[in-house]
Amino acid sequence: MAAKQNTSHNHFPWSHIVGFVLSIVLTIVALWFALHTNFSVKAKLIIIFIFAFLQAVLQLLMFMHIKEGSKGIQTGTMIYAAFIAITVAAGSVWVMAMPGMYHDMPMDKKKHNSHERHEKHNMEHDGHNMSDMDMGSNK
Amino acid sequence: MEHSEKYDSNTPLEYQSEQGRLNILGFWVFLGAEVALFSTLFGTYLVLMHRNAGGPMLTDLFELKGVLIETFLLLASSFTCGLAIHEMRRNNQKGLVVWMIITLLLGLGFLGFEIDEFISYVGEGASLQTSAALSGFFVLVGTHGLHVTMGVGWIICILIQVASRGLTPVTTRKLFISSLYWHFLDFVWIFIFTAVYLTGWVMM
Numbered sequence: 529m530a531a532k533q534n535t536s537h538n539h540f541p542w543s544h545i546v547g548f549v550l551s552i553v554l555t556i557v558a559l560w561f562a563l564h565t566n567f568s569v570k571a572k573l574i575i576i577f578i579f580a581f582l583q584a585v586l587q588l589l590m591f592m593h594i595k596e597g598s599k600g601i602q603t604g605t606m607i608y609a610a611f612i613a614i615t616v617a618a619g620s621v622w623v624m625a626m627p628g629m630y631h632d633m634p635m636d637k638k639k640h641n642s643h644e645r646h647e648k649h650n651m652e653h654d655g656h657n658m659s660d661m662d663m664g665s666n667k
Numbered sequence: 668m669e670h671s672e673k674y675d676s677n678t679p680l681e682y683q684s685e686q687g688r689l690n691i692l693g694f695w696v697f698l699g700a701e702v703a704l705f706s707t708l709f710g711t712y713l714v715l716m717h718r719n720a721g722g723p724m725l726t727d728l729f730e731l732k733g734v735l736i737e738t739f740l741l742l743a744s745s746f747t748c749g750l751a752i753h754e755m756r757r758n759n760q761k762g763l764v765v766w767m768i769i770t771l772l773l774g775l776g777f778l779g780f781e782i783d784e785f786i787s788y789v790g791e792g793a794s795l796q797t798s799a800a801l802s803g804f805f806v807l808v809g810t811h812g813l814h815v816t817m818g819v820g821w822i823i824c825i826l827i828q829v830a831s832r833g834l835t836p837v838t839t840r841k842l843f844i845s846s847l848y849w850h851f852l853d854f855v856w857i858f859i860f861t862a863v864y865l866t867g868w869v870m871m
Contacts, residue, residue, distance in 0.1 A: 541749070541750060541753040544746060544749040544750060544753065547746070547749070548742070548743075548746040548749075551742055551746075552739070552742065555738060555739075555742070555860070558861065558865060559735075559865065562865040562868050562869045563731075563868060569869055569870060572869045573866060573869055573870075576861050576865045576866070576869065577861060577862075579861070580857050580858055580860075580861035580862075583857045584854055584857050584858070587745065587850055587853060587854045587857070588854070590749075591745055591746070591748075591749045591850045591853075592846075592847055592850045592851075592854075594695075596682070597682065597688060597691055597692060597695075601692060601695075602692065602695040605695050605696055605698075605699040606695070606698070606699060606702070608699065609698070609699035609700075609702035609703060610702070612702065612703050612706060613702050613703065613705070613706035613709070614706075616703070616706040616707055616709075616710045617706045617709040617710040617713060617862075619710070620710035620711070620713065620714050621710070621713045621714060624714040
């Protein structure tokens with residue numbers, strides 16, 4: 529076990545170079561998918577998050593040497609942490625996207641109060657809905 | 668499994684004592700807790716990212732150039748930090764110190780661009796108090812920036828200790844643990860880059 533912990537420290541640091549180059553490639557490819565392709569929003573989000581997780585695993589393996597040391601406890605800790613993180617973050621998004629949690633907020637009132645302050649923004653994003661909004665709030 | 672106290676010359680100094688091994692393992696557990704901390708901030712941000720309360724949209728504020736510079740500065744610093752530990756394990760103190768100082772400079776460069784980004788957002792009327800989306804953004808990205816700041820201070824302290832004591836089982840353990848922390852900062856940034864900036868551009 530001890531002998532296996534590190535056998536490469538007198539050699540050229542290949543794992544770091546490979547990790548660094550792959551990280552740059554993954555970053556640029558993810559950016560390209562996000563900005564310059566015509567996939568649907570959902571497909572793009574799935575792709576960029578797959579790239580993020582790949583790069584995170586790369587960081588753990590190539591830079592942080594997660595596999596040296598204590599018999600896989602470290603790997604187990606990080607897998608459990610990933611489980612918690614995905615549950616908390618994706619779970620929050622999922623729950624808050626339920627009907628009644630998000631879109632049913634009384635947004636029309638807020639928009640009336642603030643639309644003088646941010647005319648430019650409202651023109652760009654809500655201008656075409658303005659008449660509908662007025663009808664809604666006059667009920 | 669038996670606890671052998673014999674090591675061949677390839678076992679890094681920081682792994683040669685029980686104390687060193689336990690400290691490193693304990694630090695991984697701490698990193699697991701940090702992942703949980705950041706996941707709550709990511710969850711909050713992702714839920715609130717569209718709640719701009721009539722204020723500026725996040726995607727109108729993001730600038731590709733600055734974000735990419737920050738990303739590559741932090742990625743490069745993670746790489747040079749790895750090279751520092753590589754030199755440490757070759758018992759090359761000078762190489763270690765040089766790569767660590769480069770790491771810190773890249774980290775400070777990252778912080779400079781991030782502070783500049785925050786100042787320009789506030790200048791455009793987008794501060795912590797403006798909207799739920801911006802609160803979520805500043806707390807998430809700001810917590811990461813605070814971690815980078817603490818990492819810089821921590822590593823400077825350890826380098827001062829290395830300068831006075833040399834590479835011992837204790838200082839190598841501290842250096843290795845601080846390197847794990849530094850790599851972890853880039854680990855979190857990968858997800859900030861994806862969940863905040865890329866997701867923002869995709870959904871724009």
